[in-house]
Amino acid sequence: MNRRVLRRWISNFMVGTMIFAVLIAVLPLVLILATLLVKGVSSLNLAFFLKTPAPAGESGGGVAHAIIGTLMMVGAACLIGLPIGIGAGIFSAEYPSSRLATITRFISDVMNGTPSIVVGVFAWTLIVARQKHFSGYAGSAALAMLMIPMVMRTTEEMIKLVPHSLREAALALGYPRWRTSLAVVVRTTLPGIVTGSLLAVARVSGETAPLLFTALGSQFMGTNLNQPMGALPLTVYTYANGPYEDWHRLAWATALVLILVVFVLSLSARIATRRIFGRYG
Amino acid sequence: MTAITQPAEVSDQGHGLEGRNVSDAAFRGVLTVCAAAIPILMGFLVWELYAGSRLAISRFGVRFVTTSIWDPVAEKFGALPLIFGTLLSSLLALLIAVPLSLGVAIYLTEFAPERIRKPISFLIELLAAIPSVVYGLWGVFFLLPFLRTSVFPFLKATFGFLPFFQGPIYGQSMLAASIILAIMVMPYIMSVSREVLVSVPNSQREAALAMGATRWEAVISAIVPYAKSGIIGAIILGLGRALGETMAVTMLIGNRNEIAASLFAPGYTMAAVIANEFSEAASDIHFSALSYVALVLFLVTVLVNAGARILIWRTSRGGPQGGRGI
Amino acid sequence: MADFPIRLATENLSAFYGETVGVKNVSLGFTTNQVHALIGPSGCGKSTYLRTLNRMHELSPAGRITGRVLLDGDDIYAPRVNTMQLRRRIGMVFQKPTPFPTMSIYQNVTAGLMLNGRPPRRALDEMVEKALREAALWDEVKDRLHSSAVALSGGQQQRLCVARTIAPRPDVILLDEPTAALDPQGSQRIEELVFQLKRDFTIVIVTHNMQQAARVSDTTTFFYVGTMVEHGPTKQIFTRPKNEQTEAYITGRFG
Numbered sequence: 001m002n003r004r005v006l007r008r009w010i011s012n013f014m015v016g017t018m019i020f021a022v023l024i025a026v027l028p029l030v031l032i033l034a035t036l037l038v039k040g041v042s043s044l045n046l047a048f049f050l051k052t053p054a055p056a057g058e059s060g061g062g063v064a065h066a067i068i069g070t071l072m073m074v075g076a077a078c079l080i081g082l083p084i085g086i087g088a089g090i091f092s093a094e095y096p097s098s099r100l101a102t103i104t105r106f107i108s109d110v111m112n113g114t115p116s117i118v119v120g121v122f123a124w125t126l127i128v129a130r131q132k133h134f135s136g137y138a139g140s141a142a143l144a145m146l147m148i149p150m151v152m153r154t155t156e157e158m159i160k161l162v163p164h165s166l167r168e169a170a171l172a173l174g175y176p177r178w179r180t181s182l183a184v185v186v187r188t189t190l191p192g193i194v195t196g197s198l199l200a201v202a203r204v205s206g207e208t209a210p211l212l213f214t215a216l217g218s219q220f221m222g223t224n225l226n227q228p229m230g231a232l233p234l235t236v237y238t239y240a241n242g243p244y245e246d247w248h249r250l251a252w253a254t255a256l257v258l259i260l261v262v263f264v265l266s267l268s269a270r271i272a273t274r275r276i277f278g279r280y281g
Numbered sequence: 282m283t284a285i286t287q288p289a290e291v292s293d294q295g296h297g298l299e300g301r302n303v304s305d306a307a308f309r310g311v312l313t314v315c316a317a318a319i320p321i322l323m324g325f326l327v328w329e330l331y332a333g334s335r336l337a338i339s340r341f342g343v344r345f346v347t348t349s350i351w352d353p354v355a356e357k358f359g360a361l362p363l364i365f366g367t368l369l370s371s372l373l374a375l376l377i378a379v380p381l382s383l384g385v386a387i388y389l390t391e392f393a394p395e396r397i398r399k400p401i402s403f404l405i406e407l408l409a410a411i412p413s414v415v416y417g418l419w420g421v422f423f424l425l426p427f428l429r430t431s432v433f434p435f436l437k438a439t440f441g442f443l444p445f446f447q448g449p450i451y452g453q454s455m456l457a458a459s460i461i462l463a464i465m466v467m468p469y470i471m472s473v474s475r476e477v478l479v480s481v482p483n484s485q486r487e488a489a490l491a492m493g494a495t496r497w498e499a500v501i502s503a504i505v506p507y508a509k510s511g512i513i514g515a516i517i518l519g520l521g522r523a524l525g526e527t528m529a530v531t532m533l534i535g536n537r538n539e540i541a542a543s544l545f546a547p548g549y550t551m552a553a554v555i556a557n558e559f560s561e562a563a564s565d566i567h568f569s570a571l572s573y574v575a576l577v578l579f580l581v582t583v584l585v586n587a588g589a590r591i592l593i594w595r596t597s598r599g600g601p602q603g604g605r606g607i
Numbered sequence: 608m609a610d611f612p613i614r615l616a617t618e619n620l621s622a623f624y625g626e627t628v629g630v631k632n633v634s635l636g637f638t639t640n641q642v643h644a645l646i647g648p649s650g651c652g653k654s655t656y657l658r659t660l661n662r663m664h665e666l667s668p669a670g671r672i673t674g675r676v677l678l679d680g681d682d683i684y685a686p687r688v689n690t691m692q693l694r695r696r697i698g699m700v701f702q703k704p705t706p707f708p709t710m711s712i713y714q715n716v717t718a719g720l721m722l723n724g725r726p727p728r729r730a731l732d733e734m735v736e737k738a739l740r741e742a743a744l745w746d747e748v749k750d751r752l753h754s755s756a757v758a759l760s761g762g763q764q765q766r767l768c769v770a771r772t773i774a775p776r777p778d779v780i781l782l783d784e785p786t787a788a789l790d791p792q793g794s795q796r797i798e799e800l801v802f803q804l805k806r807d808f809t810i811v812i813v814t815h816n817m818q819q820a821a822r823v824s825d826t827t828t829f830f831y832v833g834t835m836v837e838h839g840p841t842k843q844i845f846t847r848p849k850n851e852q853t854e855a856y857i858t859g860r861f862g
Contacts, residue, residue, distance in 0.1 A: 259415055
């Protein structure tokens, strides 16, 4: 065969192989979404959202307790994690060459790569072992710890997108530094910071491992963060491992809800980011 | 954040030049506390892990990572099968995920028509947003039956002469866990290597094409070598993810504490043993052993991630910012 | 010139970026209610010099100065000087228009006014109108004061920045190539504006456009590689320059 034809043929073959790889890569997403829809949608009814689990073996019941638990624990995690993450992000963008900024940036990368189960162990030793009981607080602490580095990094990246001239204009007007930073720089990039925070919320809402031995999970409605608490991802885990058909049904429905929440948060974050990049592109 | 509305820094309302600036110092102070919280928390984490493991460290020492017995009743603990399981499942996952994600990344940066690039990478990055436990659920009820009835028997029939594909097929196994892990880390490797490939200067491509290379040859001879260390960084970053992955693996790997040659046999990982036993541990030494496992897992992932960051940083020079996922 | 007192002056001023010298030993006085142009080829130090006058230079990496800058005789680099207060007396307009994108036109003008506490609503309205009228923007924006500032054209944005700068009634206005990013029409409006504004303010303008300097300024200073080469009344600089380099530059033989 002609050498040139052979080379062309190899090139085309490789491109074909890569297109095949794309199909294989997209396949799991399609399959997962399809399975979730098929198995989950039929169980989504009012009782699912409003009731607590039926006693083992009986059918019916819902996951209201887990919805409340997830909302409360993620909410509490936001109260701790967002201010620290955003504050640290502003710090390392405002004083980029300070030694603390360099250290914080490096450590937050390390923290970002730390397995969430290890963070769970940390929250256990820090809170559960000292209090001697499982609690929603411990779960929140673990989730906050996971949020902080994510929020910090996106905040920093977003602030870096604000043109330097804007900062100078504010300073030249006699703005003190704090006001330049908050009223002009942070204010301008606020949608981006909100986006980063939403993504972090989406990530931790689906976290199971750090809750296993902190919040522990519960079958009952409870709003006391000082008690063991249910959460949507814990529900999926427990029900998936359980022996009853009805539990599996609830597990699928819960997973569907969880994934919808995560996707909606991620998608809105995407759209918001595109807007901001559009403004300065 | 707008709580501070009245500027307190200016004592002088007139046109004088003098005045102290208190609120800037306060601002920096508050931010410094936030920024310092991160290293302090991390220090705390390392200390707590170490303090929790001290009992096990003093009793088992380094033998902990070389012995295989994990017996809470007899209070004998060795983590070798866990470490083996963690490493093997992650490496197998990379074996599957790397060619796939590199194929996708190269296709999307070099070959794909402009208008399908974004939608496809977005779809694949959506995979990164799916919670681990949902992968586990899907893995148990969809992937496992499929593997048990079609893929594994096929592998056994075709490659049964190899020790990896022998023995009884349960479904829950090292191979099943590796496959789900591969799906989970693929989006990370894909998106980071895409960032790296995009940062390859156009002159590299043009030079190769100008010399008469086909587009594939340009990729292999000019672009991939240029992006090599960044791509390796992306892969290692994926490895870091895989090593610490907990829920899906726990649900699929079978949780049996032994080292088996066959990939059809169940195994165990460090993350999975913590997930399964931590809330039920009864003795101090059991807690301590689990904490020791967490410490080892932490150190392994820190090393892996640090290596990856350095490699990515060296190629893209834009600063270590890969792996943001979606 | 004798009837105009000196408002702003530099004595032996040198500006550095780390060890690199940006401006060498410049002594100059800027008289009240006049327009002072700084010209010279790019990189000659004229912008750096301008930025030392309101202490913006020290925000540049490793930016520092030696010598003195005097505002009404007070050294603005004295240790107890508050730079925020200083910059409220010496305003600055930049090369590219920099309206605050999240604020309305009205909020942009009031941005500098709010810093010493919030004036009553009516007084604020009057100050905004006054500033916008002085910046020759009032007629164009009076019906949409509360819409976004980024919707304005480039020239309008730049006049808005002028309004924002003059609203707090500074003593001195520094303009750093204010027309460099504008089309000819926009540039012309700004030039007219500068000419008007000297009634109330002392103005220092950096420009690379010699016709502009000739049209708007009372005095002109020529900078070359960080040194002040020649300073004098604009008419004299452009008709009978004393220095060969100045002559070469204004006749277009280099730069």
